[in-house]
Amino acid sequence: MSENENVVITDESKTFFRSSAVWIRAYAIILLIFLGIMGLMIIILSADKNGSIVGQMLEKADPNLKNLVDEVYYAVILCGAIIIAVLGYAVSKLLSAGNSFTAISYTGNKDEVIKAFKGMKTYWMYYGISLILMIIFGVFIAAKVIVAGLELKV
Amino acid sequence: MEFETIDDSQNKFPAEAIEELKAMSKWMNITAVFLIIFGILAILGNLATISQKGTGFLELITNGVGVYLGFLVIKKAGFFNAFSETHNERELIEALKATKLYWMISVILIIVGFFGGMILN
Numbered sequence: 001m002s003e004n005e006n007v008v009i010t011d012e013s014k015t016f017f018r019s020s021a022v023w024i025r026a027y028a029i030i031l032l033i034f035l036g037i038m039g040l041m042i043i044i045l046s047a048d049k050n051g052s053i054v055g056q057m058l059e060k061a062d063p064n065l066k067n068l069v070d071e072v073y074y075a076v077i078l079c080g081a082i083i084i085a086v087l088g089y090a091v092s093k094l095l096s097a098g099n100s101f102t103a104i105s106y107t108g109n110k111d112e113v114i115k116a117f118k119g120m121k122t123y124w125m126y127y128g129i130s131l132i133l134m135i136i137f138g139v140f141i142a143a144k145v146i147v148a149g150l151e152l153k154v
Numbered sequence: 155m156e157f158e159t160i161d162d163s164q165n166k167f168p169a170e171a172i173e174e175l176k177a178m179s180k181w182m183n184i185t186a187v188f189l190i191i192f193g194i195l196a197i198l199g200n201l202a203t204i205s206q207k208g209t210g211f212l213e214l215i216t217n218g219v220g221v222y223l224g225f226l227v228i229k230k231a232g233f234f235n236a237f238s239e240t241h242n243e244r245e246l247i248e249a250l251k252a253t254k255l256y257w258m259i260s261v262i263l264i265i266v267g268f269f270g271g272m273i274l275n
Contacts, residue, residue: 007167007241016250023257030264108165117171121178128185131192 009108018105024098031091039084046077068148072141079137083130090126093119167241175238182231186224193221209274216267219259226256 009017097119103112196217204210233249236242 007172007243007246009165009167010243013243013247013250016247016254020250020254020257023254023261027257027261027264030261034264110164110166110168110171113166113171114168114174117174117178121174121181124178124181124185128181128188131185131188135188 009104009113014105014108017101021098021101021105024101025095028091028095028098032088032095035084035088035091038080039088042077042081042084046074046081068145072144072148075141075144079133079141083133083137086126086130086133090123090130093126094123097123167246172238172241175234179231179235179238182227182234186227186231189227190221190224193217193224197221209271212267212270212274216263216270219263223256223259223263226252226259230256 097116100112100116100119103109104116197214200210200214200217204214230249230252233245233252237245237249
């Protein structure tokens with residue numbers, strides 16, 4: 001047995017595994033529902049831009065604004081879809097980790113411990129990646145807006 | 155005749171999980187820094203527009219709590235990292251306490267933000 005495996009999961013730590021699991025799973029389920037709704041909205045908005053709520057608003061808007069939005073509309077949709085996909089994967093791993101936390105609290109099984117912290121690591125890694133992507137996409141879309149705005153003035 | 159069964163799969167913290175903990179702590183620290191920066195920028199934006207929006211005060215509070223959560227993640231990562239180094243059960247328990255607090259506040263924040271936004275709008 002390696003030195004690490006001398007660390008025992010006591011009843012006290014199992015209590016905290018169980019209580020954490022409740023909140024982890026609640027958060028993951030709420031966020032998966034929210035991301036699902038956002039994903040549906042992205043599909044609807046990308047399917048028919050002119051017929052969508054955004055399209056109808058643009059019909060009544062300034063022609064210059066309409067051209068500006070045309071430049072960035074699909075870029076925003078695409079960036080949004082990528083962020084939702086990355087976050088969705090991360091949160092699904094979080095839910096899996098939450099389920100493993102529950103299992104650990106009852107059985108203390110070694111495999112569940114590994115699965116739990118692997119899932120948690122994956123969540124934090126992809127969450128971090130999604131935040132970095134948000135910054136990159138934000139800069140990209142801002143650049144497109146600025147360039148489109150400059151072209152309108154010219 | 156009695157046989158003693160040896161089951162070493164129960165109630166032990168395996169070396170592989172310790173390695174995952176170390177990697178997880180690094181990513182938690184990276185993510186927390188971004189969350190704190192985003193939260194502070196959002197707070198500055200809220201302060202500039204607080205009088206113009208009905209939800210301005212609620213957004214200020216939720217962004218403030220978001221910054222606090224960023225610091226809580228750093229604290230949590232510290233405990234997990236310490237546990238991975240020392241294998242001290244107290245560090246694991248403190249890490250799990252911080253984990254429970256973080257997720258509990260996150261859930262409450264989502265619910266308050268969602269319903270508060272609906273009511274105030």
